[in-house]
Amino acid sequence: MARALSLAAAITVVSTASACGTVVTEDGAKDTGSGTSEGAITVVDDAGRTVELAGPAERAVVLNSYGNEFAQAIGAGDRVVGYDRVSQSRLPYLGIADDQVVSEDLQEINYESVVELDPDVFILPRNGAWQEAARQLESFGIPVVVATAWDFDVFHETVDLLGEVFGEPEGAERVAGFYDEIFGLISDRVAGTEPVRVYWETEQPYLTGLPGSGFDQIIVAAGGRNIYGDLDTGGDQQAETTVDPASLLERDPEVVVHEFGPSAAPTGDDRFATVAADLTGRAGWQGLTAVRDGNVFVTNGWATSGLSKAIGALYLATWLHPGAFADTDPDGYLQRWAEEFQGIEDFAGAGAYLQKVG
Amino acid sequence: MTLTQTPPREAAPDAPPPARPAWRGRPAVLWAGTVLAVLVTGWCVTAGTADAGPADVWQAVRLAVFGGVLREDFAQTYSIIINLRLPRVLLAFAAGAALSLAGVVMQGLLRNPLVSPFTLGVSPAAAFGAALAILLTGGSAGSGSWLVIGSALGTALAVSAVVLGLASAKAMSAATLLLLGIALTQLFEAMTAALQFVADENTLQAIVRWTFGSVNDAGWQDVTVVGAFALAALPLLLWYSRDLNAIAFAGDDAAKSLGVNVTAVRVGLIVVSVVLAAVVVSFCGVIGFVGLVGPHIARLAIGADHRYLLPFSFLTGGLLLVIADTVGRTVLAPSVIPVGIVVAFIGAPVFINLILTRRGAAQ
Amino acid sequence: MSLDVASVRFGYRRTPVLEGVDLRVAEGGFCALLGPNGSGKSTLTKIIARVLTPAAGSVSFHGRDLLAAPRREHARVVAYVPQSGPAPFEQTVREAVLLGRTPHIGLRPTRRDRDIVAAAIDRLGLGALGDRPMSQLSGGQAQRVLIARALAQEPRVLLLDEPTSALDLRYQIETLQIVRSVTREEGVTALIAIHDLNHAAHFCDQAVLLDGGRVVADGPPAEAFDAAVLSRVYGLDVRVTRGEQGVEVRPSALEAA
Numbered sequence: 001m002a003r004a005l006s007l008a009a010a011i012t013v014v015s016t017a018s019a020c021g022t023v024v025t026e027d028g029a030k031d032t033g034s035g036t037s038e039g040a041i042t043v044v045d046d047a048g049r050t051v052e053l054a055g056p057a058e059r060a061v062v063l064n065s066y067g068n069e070f071a072q073a074i075g076a077g078d079r080v081v082g083y084d085r086v087s088q089s090r091l092p093y094l095g096i097a098d099d100q101v102v103s104e105d106l107q108e109i110n111y112e113s114v115v116e117l118d119p120d121v122f123i124l125p126r127n128g129a130w131q132e133a134a135r136q137l138e139s140f141g142i143p144v145v146v147a148t149a150w151d152f153d154v155f156h157e158t159v160d161l162l163g164e165v166f167g168e169p170e171g172a173e174r175v176a177g178f179y180d181e182i183f184g185l186i187s188d189r190v191a192g193t194e195p196v197r198v199y200w201e202t203e204q205p206y207l208t209g210l211p212g213s214g215f216d217q218i219i220v221a222a223g224g225r226n227i228y229g230d231l232d233t234g235g236d237q238q239a240e241t242t243v244d245p246a247s248l249l250e251r252d253p254e255v256v257v258h259e260f261g262p263s264a265a266p267t268g269d270d271r272f273a274t275v276a277a278d279l280t281g282r283a284g285w286q287g288l289t290a291v292r293d294g295n296v297f298v299t300n301g302w303a304t305s306g307l308s309k310a311i312g313a314l315y316l317a318t319w320l321h322p323g324a325f326a327d328t329d330p331d332g333y334l335q336r337w338a339e340e341f342q343g344i345e346d347f348a349g350a351g352a353y354l355q356k357v358g
Numbered sequence: 359m360t361l362t363q364t365p366p367r368e369a370a371p372d373a374p375p376p377a378r379p380a381w382r383g384r385p386a387v388l389w390a391g392t393v394l395a396v397l398v399t400g401w402c403v404t405a406g407t408a409d410a411g412p413a414d415v416w417q418a419v420r421l422a423v424f425g426g427v428l429r430e431d432f433a434q435t436y437s438i439i440i441n442l443r444l445p446r447v448l449l450a451f452a453a454g455a456a457l458s459l460a461g462v463v464m465q466g467l468l469r470n471p472l473v474s475p476f477t478l479g480v481s482p483a484a485a486f487g488a489a490l491a492i493l494l495t496g497g498s499a500g501s502g503s504w505l506v507i508g509s510a511l512g513t514a515l516a517v518s519a520v521v522l523g524l525a526s527a528k529a530m531s532a533a534t535l536l537l538l539g540i541a542l543t544q545l546f547e548a549m550t551a552a553l554q555f556v557a558d559e560n561t562l563q564a565i566v567r568w569t570f571g572s573v574n575d576a577g578w579q580d581v582t583v584v585g586a587f588a589l590a591a592l593p594l595l596l597w598y599s600r601d602l603n604a605i606a607f608a609g610d611d612a613a614k615s616l617g618v619n620v621t622a623v624r625v626g627l628i629v630v631s632v633v634l635a636a637v638v639v640s641f642c643g644v645i646g647f648v649g650l651v652g653p654h655i656a657r658l659a660i661g662a663d664h665r666y667l668l669p670f671s672f673l674t675g676g677l678l679l680v681i682a683d684t685v686g687r688t689v690l691a692p693s694v695i696p697v698g699i700v701v702a703f704i705g706a707p708v709f710i711n712l713i714l715t716r717r718g719a720a721q
Numbered sequence: 722m723s724l725d726v727a728s729v730r731f732g733y734r735r736t737p738v739l740e741g742v743d744l745r746v747a748e749g750g751f752c753a754l755l756g757p758n759g760s761g762k763s764t765l766t767k768i769i770a771r772v773l774t775p776a777a778g779s780v781s782f783h784g785r786d787l788l789a790a791p792r793r794e795h796a797r798v799v800a801y802v803p804q805s806g807p808a809p810f811e812q813t814v815r816e817a818v819l820l821g822r823t824p825h826i827g828l829r830p831t832r833r834d835r836d837i838v839a840a841a842i843d844r845l846g847l848g849a850l851g852d853r854p855m856s857q858l859s860g861g862q863a864q865r866v867l868i869a870r871a872l873a874q875e876p877r878v879l880l881l882d883e884p885t886s887a888l889d890l891r892y893q894i895e896t897l898q899i900v901r902s903v904t905r906e907e908g909v910t911a912l913i914a915i916h917d918l919n920h921a922a923h924f925c926d927q928a929v930l931l932d933g934g935r936v937v938a939d940g941p942p943a944e945a946f947d948a949a950v951l952s953r954v955y956g957l958d959v960r961v962t963r964g965e966q967g968v969e970v971r972p973s974a975l976e977a978a
Contacts, residue, residue: 085693104693107567108574111442112407113692115434127559129567132575139441140434469809532809596828604823607808607816608870615770615803616874617796617824662810665828 043164046126046154047146053121056167061114063106063124065090065262066149069306070162071123073341074171082117090263090302093344111136121165123147152214155179155308175307175341182310182333183221186317189324190223196320198224199253199290202240202301203261205278206248212239218309222317223324227251249284255297255319256290256358259312262301264344266352272298276357295319296358303353306337315354384666387659395451395673402447402684407691408438415439441577449576449584450683450697451676453638456588457645458652458675460631462668463595465653466606467624468525470532472712474649475635478521478535479542480514481646484639486546486553487513489565493557507640514636515629517542522628571645571698573683580641587637591630592672598623599664606664645698647705648675654708678704722748722783724769724878724910729778731764731934738764739775740934746927748783748877749908751901753921753942756931757955762914765931766880769912770801782878782910796824800876802884805863808855815851817866818842821873841869845899861892868899879903881913885920893917897924918970922946930954943968 039055061082062068068087071080077094085104088096102117103109106128114122114137122137124130125148134144145165149158156176163172200215201208209215210231216239219226228243228251258279260271275298285291297319304312311334318325331350338347403415410418414432418439421428428436461474475481491509521542525535550569554562567575595602601623604613614620638645652675653667660670679697682704686695724746731739739761746752754762767773769780771792780787787795800821818841822834830838842851845865855863864884871879881900885893897913901924904911915921921928922942930938930945932954938945946968948961958973 099692102692104690107563108572108694108696110407110687110692110694111574112438115438115442116408127563129563129575131564132567135575135577136442139437466810471809600823600826600828604820606810607812608820609803609806609808611767611770611772612801612803612867614772614792615796615799615801615880616820617793619792657810661816662812663816 041164041167043145043161045146045161046148046151046158047130049146051143051145053143053145053165055120057120057165059117059119060166061102061117061119061122063087063103063109063128064149066305066308067123067125067147067162068094069342070147070149070159070175071166072343073175073307073337074159074163074166074168076162076166076168076171077343079166081119082114090261092265093342109133109136114142115140121145123162123165125150149308150305152217152308158308178336178341179307179310182307182314185328186221186223186313189328190221190317190321193223193321193324195223195225197227197252197254197289198222198316198320199227199248199251199256201256201258203259204242205282206245207240207242210239210241214305214309215240218313218316222313222320224255224316224320227253245283249288252288253290254293255295255316256288257297257299257304257316257319259299259301259304262305264302264342266348267300269355272355272357276355280358291358294356294358296356297354298357299354300352303334303350306334307341311337319356384660384663388666388670391659391670391673395677398677399447399451399680402680403439403443405684405688406438406443407687408435410435410439410443415443419444445578445581446573446576446683447680448581449573449642450679452581452585452588453571453573453642453645454648454652454679455672455676456584456591456634456638457648458656458671458678459588459591459595459668460634461649461675462653462656462664462671463602463627463631464649466602466664467627468522468532468535469606469609470535471654471657472532472536472650472709473539474647474653475514475631476543476644476646476649477709478518478539479546480518480521480632480635481639481644481649482543482546482550483517484510484514484636485568485644486550487511487636488568488640489550489553492564492568493553493561496561507637510640511633511636513546514632514639517546518628518632568639568643570696571643571701572696573642573679574694574696575641584637584641587634588672591634592669594630595627595668596665598627599668602627602664602668606662643698645679646702647709648679648701650712651701651705651708652676652678654712723750724748724912725779725781725784726765726769727779727781729765729768729780730776731761731768731773732776738934739768742778742931742934742936744929744936744939746910746912748910749904750927751904751911751925752913752927752929753925754912754914754929754931755916755918755921760931760954761934762931763882766801766882766912766914769878770799770880771795772801793824796874798876799878799880800871800874802867802871802879802881804883804887805860805867812855813852814842814847814855814858814866814869817855818869818873821870824874837875838873841873844872845869861888861895864888864892864896865899868896872903877909879909879911881911881915883914883916886916893920900924918946918951922968922970946970 041053041055043051043053045051058079059081060079062071062080063084065087068080068083068091071077072094082100082102083096084106085101088101102113106124109129119142122133122142122144124133124146126146130144130146137144147158147161148154159172159176163169198219199208200219202215208228210228216226216229231241256279258275260275279285279296280291290296304315314330314333318328318330334350334353335347338344400415404410404412414435418436421436422440457475464473464475464478465471487509488506491506495505521538524538550565553565557565601618604616604618605620605623608616610620653671656667656671656674660666679701682700683697686697686700689695726742726744729739729742742765754765756762764773768775771788782798787799815838818838819830821841822830822838826834842848845868847862847865847869850858850862855866858866868884879900885896888896897920900911900913903909925942927940928942928945929936930950937954938947938950943963946961948959951959951961951970960971960973960976962969
């Protein structure tokens, strides 16, 4: 008897639970602006999605520091109203307030904060939780655009996409032109030079870029040969892997670059000294050609990965082939990027972002 | 210190009555718990970055249920409550309740208060199954798709078959079983981590979501599915609470002699609890410790009789997760701390306390 | 009207434990199952309790096949008292005894179930301990709770698997007295696996001696205890004396020199 009751309860509960899905809808007046066709623009984003925007974004939330650098560079920085915590700490010159931060990272996004900022568009890279964001923001009529500014392979597409979203095609063109100018200069000068063996380390000891990564591509573009250019894990498009310290000694790089995490705050000299001591103090490194010849460089990723690594490519090219670039001043390009494109008024100079330590 | 100290176990039959209550008012405790759960859950809906007081919540819910005209100045608050807060809070409750039920059942059947979907490695295995399905479909199968649920369920069932098969074949002690669970947890976490070497970052971000628990993705569909499983499981498990009591308290042999079909009940209920855990994992990722702490708190409040323990664990597990999630989205607001991380801060100390105070009983 | 065990065989993998056991216990009788460790007496109680399934043979009570009946029905006829062991969860004495009603109740125990539980608790002298957690009981008290649980089952057959081996002398005697009174007063048939030959001789109506999975002696203790047979089965020289106090078994080595 009691069991029969229990069964009845089970059936009731299940049927009630399924009925909960049908919520009575009310008169919604006109909250989502999907009907407004005047000035509407349609973009195809980095995830291949076609996204409709009511018009050029007047208010945007942009996650990821590279995305914010691009928005700033094309002249749309004043329209960004919400950021992630990492952008806040990496890009102090943007003066991001705490109440403009909507997430710590690219995953756990506070959608309520996003909604409160009332943006026209929400922009995040493809390694962010964009499917979830699109679902959660749909009912608020906030379109989600995937733009992956950290990806070397889609630089032009990303800049064009942001230009469309913010209605800044000239700004986008200017940024792309600066980029093309740098790579044009590099390819002119390194043509016919002998490739130099390069080890590019990023953030972690022995973490390096493999073919497919932006780092490998700028090494090749700068007239170098990635000493791990023969490895291919075939996975992650970022293609970064930790290598065996012993293999590095065998492959004996002629130039070593260690790039630490990006931050626009000027790096203190003691940080360069600490990293330098760590690098040259590693077992066996005293015998490396790069260390013997003094070709060890420590850089801040904000500089060398800036403008989709174009700045880094130029610096690397001048280090690999100083003769071919005798009349080129890469510091001038970094300064232009900082002042002209990022709008930094008190640029601390190139020495605050990269140093030769070998 | 005298040499002739009498150990407490040898207390004479006519010793003074015990200090512990005799769980007389258990139905009352259950009702009080239900009311408390509704109140706290309702209050949690009012907490968050955006301003929305109890009156707003009430109005929004009334509108959503009965319909009516939505004022334009209320539209955003309405949408925040109905589309963001409510599903999130309800998903947290449903997930916590389901995990807690799964924990009670596993603990009763294995006669071990330290086991749970998480400590047996079932949840991490389900997370690996979900991640694998996402990887193989190139990220097109998202959270809560049936393929992901199926894959999570398949892996979880396979692992629990292995764990419990080994446990019964080797007549494993509680400690050995837990060590086995730790090994499996490590293995599956490593396997999930290894997937990132073959995943591109677009798929990777979808996989990473499964390694820590979160209800940030909550939508009404998630609430419906997880809620339906949790609500359907409760009466089903209650139906077997008498059998569960016999197995948990008297042991397998005595339970058989009490007329319980131990093998069938055990297999059936383990499957139910693994399904619960796998469904939660495929929507919310791995949320550890709820399946352990929920039942533990419930046992302290209402005793170990499964007829009351099951529904009360449903409440404690649900409340625990709702509160943990509310803490996670308010304490560092506007930042959101994944609920899996918050609950571990509560769960780990309780787990350690359980291990340290475990009676010699839990063999 | 009796409990009948016929040609029961059982083995763990390739190791035979019972090789065709036949025995009959009259209704209301109190039968001791004796034998050295490994002789199969514990296995036999578990088969009758349906904890283990025999490879062959039958067990019936009142002519009704106990092994073929649904488990619940079997449990309304046969109750089993295992050796008391620790439980992982806290439970009061009353709750523990209420488990004995498992084969009789649905989801909720009725007034009648509660009365039966209270009676069983009183019968075992546990009246003052009803609300005491099991973990606070002594070993002897815990064992008596298990007997109370079996009585709450209202069985016609009561099986006890070495219930006294962990108890001190006082509780051993008390336990056996209670079981005997249950057989006398309620006509319950009891079968007890036990080590102490003299206790068996004193309390039981029938003694069955098992050796190597076979019955080697069966009858009233005074008749079943044979010095030669016991000496062979236990591998120890024993002397059997029959006097006014009944039959008594002592190892020869302990006889006064």
